[in-house]
Amino acid sequence: MSDSRNTPIFSCHDVHVSVEGKEIVKGVDLEVGAGEKHALMGPNGSGKSTLAAALMGHPGLEVTGRIELAGEDISELEADERARLGLFLGFQYPVAVPGVTVASFLRAAMSARQGRDVPVKEFRLKMQAAFEALGVPRDFAGRYLNDGFSGGEKKRLEIMQMALLEPRMALLDETDSGLDIDALKIVSAGVNEATGSETGVLMVTHYQRILDYIKPDVVHVFMDGRIVRTGGPELAHELEERGYDWLADTTTASAGG
Amino acid sequence: MANTATDGTSAALDSRRPLLATEDVAAFSRTLGEAPMGAQWRQRAAEVAATIDYPDRVRHLWKYTDPGRLAPQRSLLQVPQEVAPFDLPDTPAVLIQPGRAPQPNAAAIASGIEVRALLHQDADVEWIGRAVPADHGYFEAMNAAAFNAGVLVRIPRRHVAEAPLRLVMAAEAGRDVLPRVLVIAEESSQATVVEDHTGGGDGAVVIGVTELLAGDNADLHHVLVQRWQDGTVGHLTHRAEVSRDGKYLGAIAGFGGDVAKADLGGILAGPGARSEMIGVTLPDRRQRLDHHTLHRHTSGHTWSNIDFKAAVSGRARSAYTGLLRIEANAPSSEAYQENRNLLLSERAHADTIPELEILTDEVSCSHGATAAPIDPEQIFYLQSRGIPADRALRLVVRGFVEPTLQQVPGGLRAELEELVEERLARLEGSA
Known part of the structure; x- marks a missing residue:
């Protein structure tokens, strides 16, 4: 665990999220230090993905609470403003945008993140390097964004975007689900490569498997809209052996940590 | 000589039928310096016009546009004293303005394509009215009798025109312009004609007819760019008649005007003929843009395809009707049609009506029509990557029309893409 917890790269306090009046996330506090990797684990339907989307600024969610990126309050910012400040969300289900090529999208995204028009030549070199690192065929550049992509291709493209956008904080929503073991290794290596000592990571996952490849510093157990337990990597192994049920009666407990 | 019966803004509407006396039409023809046969042709058209009722909204194809909005507001059959200046590019281009002979630039003159005033030779009457006869409809009859901006474009046999020929069709505020274009692509010729409807403004009315005759084995591309300024209203009728082994590609960018209706069609008239139409329209604010397409197969072993896209924003309305008609004597024909509509705001509206009339067996036909609002998850995804x-x-809309634009050949595609970009810059950011 990093010793930079006094200056977290990302934090949220008392975050509640409602969808059409129904509360899904019921008060979440998190602090992620620079270079730290956190895992947020929980059963399906516990509200993990809703939390991730809310932290990114999904306009369809009613969110209260305070969200900070590198000490700056981003609670009221639009998703694109959060992204330009260095927040990244790897989608569980990346959205297809037919007619927009991967290359033109990536260049628009990089230009937005860097606040300058990234020159074509510089962009090409970076994109090709990222393609190679993630074993993505070159013809991806001319394909329409996530349109007709397999699940594995989409996830690789998500991690490739993360590598190119160099976020300060990455929220990875079920990046591992639907991947075979080879793809999982490649994607995990990509995450480890792209997130060095500066980037904070919150991995939202249902399965323990990815944690064999991306070692978490902190593990949170998320149930029924709340963090019910926080611990070290050993907590993930405990979940692996015992499942979530033994924690079900602790859902009223406050988040430890 | 001129008909002065309509001087108010609503007189033409009240009369429901502009008074096109045959002697006035003949006099107008003489004023324009047309050939004697030309004057006769117009007079016959005026007689036809007198027999056609003004369209009302219960008539087929007039359900979505109020024909009253399209009526010429001033007297027809007048030659304006002055016309607004328009700049032409250096590439082959012709300026088409009311009461004036077509004005080709040097590159157009050097292009090897004949460009001159329509009906200035007696022989023109053998071609004019072939694809759009005077009795096609009310506005077409009016145009035939009273068109005031005519041009004939003839691509000689086996001539291959490298550069597109641009016809700059200049609408003007407060004026009725009735352009008429006749393109004759002779046997085995190849050319691209861009019909660029520009200008306009408050009180501008355009009633246009374009006939495109693709001869045996000819390859004719036609691009209709409609980018009238706000305030303009207009009705454009286009028909391409494609002969044996001929190929036609019609690209439509329907962007401008307050109320605009276009009736666009291809007639597959000889075995082996192919016709393809692609269209993009992006109505916004309170625009009413109405497009009708037709592919009529009158000969067997023919092929046609239509891909028409509308992205509608603001309080605008788009209407699309597309008819595929395979005649009884046209076996082994293939006809395809697709219309997709993207709604960018809650108050945007799109109607889409595909129609099939198949009078023979042994054909392959398909049509599809969709209308859907923009997916907010697409916007969020792009936003999550820093894109406002x-x-x-704009990216999503651009992507929506992109596969359609991809079907347009090289240089023209770039031009259309630029037009789309320009148009998208107008879009407001409300998803």
Whole structure:
């Protein structure tokens, strides 16, 4: 665990999220230090993905609470403003945008993140390097964004975007689900490569498997809209052996940590 | 000589039928310096016009546009004293203005394509009215009798025109312009004609007819760019008649005007003929843009395809009706049609009506029509990568029309893409 917890790269306090009046996330506090990797684990339907989307600024969610990126309050910012400040969300289900090529999208995204028009030549070199690192065929550049992509291709493209956008904080929503073991290794290596000592990571996952490849510093157990337990990597192994049920009666407990 | 019966803004509407006396039509023809046969042809058209009722909204194809909005507001059969200046590019281009002979630039003169005033030779009457006869409809009859901006474009046999020929069709505020274009692509010729409807403004009315005759084995591309300024209203009728082994590609960019209706069609008239139409329309604010397409197969072993896209924003309305008609004597024909509509705001509206009339067996036909609002998850996804919402919206719309634009050959595609970009810059950022 990093010793930079006094200056977290990302934090949220008392975050509640409602969808059409129904509360899904019921008060979440998190602090992620620079270079730290956190895992947020929980059963399906516990509200993990809703939390991730809310932290990114999904306009369809009613969110209260305070969200900070590198000490700056981003609670009221639009998703694109959060992204330009260095927040990244790897989608569980990346959205297809037919007619927009991967290359033109990536260049628009990089230009937005860097606040300058990234020159074509510089962009090409970076994109090709990222393609190679993630074993993505070159013809991806001319394909329409996530349109007709397999699940594995989409996830690789998500991690490739993360590598190119160099976020300060990455929220990875079920990046591992639907991947075979080879793809999982490649994607995990990509995450480890792209997130060095500066980037904070919150991995939202249902399965323990990815944690064999991306070692978490902190593990949170998320149930029924709340963090019910926080611990070290050993907590993930405990979940692996015992499942979530033994924690079900602790859902009223406050988040430890 | 001129008909002065309509001087108010609503007189033409009240009369429901402009008074096109045959002697006035003949006099107008003489004023324009047309050939004697030309004057006769117009007079016959005026007689036809007198027999056609003004369209009302219960008539087929007039359900979505109020024909009253399209009526010429001033007297027809007048030659304006002055016309607004328009700049032409250096590439082959011709300026088409009311009461004036077509004005080709040097590159157009050097292009090897004949460009001159329509009906200035007696022989023109053998061609004019072939694809759009005077009795096609009310506005077509009016145009035939009273067109005031005519041009004939003839691509000689086996001539291959490297550069597109641009016809700059200049609408003007407060004026009725009735352009008429006749393109004759002779046997085995190849050319691209761009019909660029520009200008306009408050009180501008355009009633246009374009006939495109693709001869045996000819390859004719036609691009209709309609980018009238706000305030303009207009009705454009286009028909391409494609002969044996001929190929036609019609690209439509229907962007401008307050109320605009276009009736666009291809007639597959000889075995082996192919016709393809692609269209993009992006109505916004309170625009009413109405497009009708037709592919009529009158000969067997013919092929046609239509891909028409509308992205509608603001309180605008788009109407699309597409008819595929395979005649009884046209076996082994293939006809395809697709219309997709993207709604960018809650108050945007799109109607889409595909129609099939198949009078023979042994054909392959398909049509599809969809209308859907923009997916907010697409906008969020793009936003999550730092792209602002308004830019994201433009990207999604651009992506929506992109596969259609891909079907347009090289240089023209770039021009259409530029037009789309220009148009998208107008879009407001509300997803």
